[in-house]
Amino acid sequence: MTFFKADGLAINFGGIKAVDGVSFEVEPGQVFTIIGPNGAGKTTIFNLVSRIYEPTEGKLIFRDEDITRVPPHEIAARGIARTFQNIELFEHATVLQNLLLGRHAHKKSNVIEELLFLPRVRKMELEHREAAEKVIDFLDLQPYRDSLIVNLPYGVRKVVEMARALCTEPKLLLLDEPSSGLNVEETQDMAFWIKDICNLLGITVLMVEHDMSLVSAVSDRVLALNYGRPLAMGTAREVQEHPDVIKAYLGE
Amino acid sequence: MRFIFKTSYAQDLRLFRDDFQRNWYLLLLVGLLALPSVVPDYLIDISLVFIYGLCGLSLMVLAGYTGLVSLGHAAFLGIGAYAHVFLYQDLGLPWLLAMVLAAAITAGVGIVVGLPALRMTGIYLTIATLAFALIIQEVLTHWEFVTNGLKGKAVNKPDIFGLTIDSDLGFYFLCLIFLAGGLWLTRNLLRMPTGRAWVAIRDSEIAAQSMGVNLALYKTMAFAYSAALMGIAGALFAHQIRFLAPDIFTVLLSIQFLLMVVVGGLGSLHGAIFGAIFVAMLPVMISEARDAVPLWFGAAFSLFGKDAGDAVFLAVDRFVKQPGLEPGIFGLILVLFILFEPLGIYGRWMKIKTYFSLFPLYKRATFKRQKSYMKSERLR
Numbered sequence: 001m002t003f004f005k006a007d008g009l010a011i012n013f014g015g016i017k018a019v020d021g022v023s024f025e026v027e028p029g030q031v032f033t034i035i036g037p038n039g040a041g042k043t044t045i046f047n048l049v050s051r052i053y054e055p056t057e058g059k060l061i062f063r064d065e066d067i068t069r070v071p072p073h074e075i076a077a078r079g080i081a082r083t084f085q086n087i088e089l090f091e092h093a094t095v096l097q098n099l100l101l102g103r104h105a106h107k108k109s110n111v112i113e114e115l116l117f118l119p120r121v122r123k124m125e126l127e128h129r130e131a132a133e134k135v136i137d138f139l140d141l142q143p144y145r146d147s148l149i150v151n152l153p154y155g156v157r158k159v160v161e162m163a164r165a166l167c168t169e170p171k172l173l174l175l176d177e178p179s180s181g182l183n184v185e186e187t188q189d190m191a192f193w194i195k196d197i198c199n200l201l202g203i204t205v206l207m208v209e210h211d212m213s214l215v216s217a218v219s220d221r222v223l224a225l226n227y228g229r230p231l232a233m234g235t236a237r238e239v240q241e242h243p244d245v246i247k248a249y250l251g252e
Numbered sequence: 253m254r255f256i257f258k259t260s261y262a263q264d265l266r267l268f269r270d271d272f273q274r275n276w277y278l279l280l281l282v283g284l285l286a287l288p289s290v291v292p293d294y295l296i297d298i299s300l301v302f303i304y305g306l307c308g309l310s311l312m313v314l315a316g317y318t319g320l321v322s323l324g325h326a327a328f329l330g331i332g333a334y335a336h337v338f339l340y341q342d343l344g345l346p347w348l349l350a351m352v353l354a355a356a357i358t359a360g361v362g363i364v365v366g367l368p369a370l371r372m373t374g375i376y377l378t379i380a381t382l383a384f385a386l387i388i389q390e391v392l393t394h395w396e397f398v399t400n401g402l403k404g405k406a407v408n409k410p411d412i413f414g415l416t417i418d419s420d421l422g423f424y425f426l427c428l429i430f431l432a433g434g435l436w437l438t439r440n441l442l443r444m445p446t447g448r449a450w451v452a453i454r455d456s457e458i459a460a461q462s463m464g465v466n467l468a469l470y471k472t473m474a475f476a477y478s479a480a481l482m483g484i485a486g487a488l489f490a491h492q493i494r495f496l497a498p499d500i501f502t503v504l505l506s507i508q509f510l511l512m513v514v515v516g517g518l519g520s521l522h523g524a525i526f527g528a529i530f531v532a533m534l535p536v537m538i539s540e541a542r543d544a545v546p547l548w549f550g551a552a553f554s555l556f557g558k559d560a561g562d563a564v565f566l567a568v569d570r571f572v573k574q575p576g577l578e579p580g581i582f583g584l585i586l587v588l589f590i591l592f593e594p595l596g597i598y599g600r601w602m603k604i605k606t607y608f609s610l611f612p613l614y615k616r617a618t619f620k621r622q623k624s625y626m627k628s629e630r631l632r
Contacts (some may be wrong), residue, residue: 052458052462073464073465073467074464075464076464077464081462082462084458084459088459089456090452090454090456090460091456092455092519093448093452093455096264097448097451101460101463102463104445104448104463104464104465111441111473114445115437116437122262126261126265128445129261164463
């Protein structure tokens with residue numbers, strides 16, 4: 001079975017080839033990291049996978065299904081959740097409400113039931129709450145449960161965003177620069193959590209990251225990109241020592 | 253300061269936060285039931301506040317919760333009013349059925365108007381709804397078969413299952429029931445996945461989409477629900493004013509509705525009600541001020557002699573009796589609120605409450621936030 005595969009993925013913005021023929025395959029249970037200099041097309045790949053952008057060429061396969069033409073709001077129900085580089089939380093809602101929105105893909109109620117607040121909806125609401133509480137326990141978010149996002153510090157917001165993604169019960173989790181803006185200690189916490197997500201929850205992680213210590217600590221496989229083209233693929237060490245990668249980062 | 257001790261998840265699903273809060277609302281209800289015996293002469297005016305409350309609720313769902321600002325809500329009110337009166341009087345349908353159908357028709361129009369909303373955001377959508385409102389006003393003027401055009405249309409008393417509501421008192425309670433029902437339904441929807449999806453769309457479309465929210469579906473739903481509420485409000489409004497004419501449903505009325513939600517406080521149901529009270533009282537305040545302000549100026553300047561006083565009185569009097577002044581005042585209030593109290597009257601109310609519950613430890617920074625009215629249009 002193919003778990004996740006990008007096959008010859010390409011997208012042009014006008015004349016700019018942001019991503020140009022990128023192929024990779026993610027095995028279940030892996031942490032797969034994409035690295036590359038700024039503007040290499042890492043986040044573009046994420047936006048392609050979560051179907052926000054329409055690929056010019058190429059195919060996306062998830063669990064043996066071609067998801068290249070699936071509408072973006074159905075991606076979460078397929079089992080792919082994501083975080084954003086510049087946190088995209090619902091700022092004027094509480095942490096709990098944010099997490100409960102993460103349960104949206106599992107919504108089974110219709111509007112009439114909701115308008116009248118029938119017992120069935122109440123029961124489902126409690127189930128959603130329980131699922132959200134599990135994630136709160138997992139990521140130690142108890143103190144912030146009822147705080148508005150606007151009142152939270154950046155580091156906590158990063159965790160809340162990951163929590164919201166986990167609430168969708170994903171099989172593949174896309175983390176866009178999980179450590180950006182975090183201090184050293186918070187980055188270490190993040191490394192532990194990513195390992196836990198992979199080992200304890202059995203969720204495959206696809207991540208974009210700049211912090212090489214975090215990349216080396218958690219990644220099973222690393223793909224290096226530059227100008228939308230793949231440079232090297234392998235373990236963190238192999239990729240870091242690859243001459244093309246060194247050239248891309250440091251120049252000749 | 254009270255802390256709420258939570259022992260079960262079900263506690264967060266309750267309609268009221270705790271018994272304490274519920275009792276306050278019960279007290280309010282008792283007050284509203286007793287109000288007619290205190291001010292028997294103003295019942296029809298208070299009914300208008302209730303109807304405005306429904307309008308505020310409607311626009312609050314759309315602008316305050318889903319982030320789609322509409323300047324076309326007077327048109328929805330007009331469609332609801334005319335549809336109801338046409339069905340009830342010209343076609344002779346039962347009152348309640350006419351109202352439900354009017355709400356359905358308005359919701360249908362809401363969906364049609366909502367469709368471009370899937371492609372437009374922010375100010376562009378607002379302009380589109382403004383254009384829609386102008387078109388509807390023309391339709392109301394020229395579709396004489398239904399609306400009787402500029403000649404207008406007299407509205408009969410409501411007759412609900414043979415029970416004719418011909419007293420102001422009866423109408424007062426009718427409006428109160430509809431407002432309470434509207435509040436209950438809206439509150440239910442807002443604490444459910446649908447309401448959360450709306451808030452999500454308001455705060456970050458891209459994240460909402462990635463979490464599985466079908467943007468097109470939920471935006472259309474917000475438009476439909478908002479329009480349906482407006483349709484019901486329109487039906488009641490027709491009975492309140494007793495005479496329909498197309499020039500009632502102008503853009504100025506739409507601006508008043510927007511004023512309602514912004515002044516009341518975007519993103520809270522309380523705000524819709526506070527805003528409705530404010531906007532309903534505004535014309536009274538303006539007409540009072542029209543009489544009072546020139547006198548004040550005249551009195552102040554008569555210190556420089558009687559002639560100066562009279563001259564200033566006349567000048568100010570002429571200025572405040574200008575016909576186009578009201579839209580200006582509405583606009584000014586809107587701008588002042590966005591600048592100085594973006595959370596509206598409800599925000600001010602929360603601040604006062606917090607001040608007393610934290611006394612003497614309240615600090616002004618408690619409510620300091622980025623002043624944002626709509627999220628910047630990034631990543632779209």
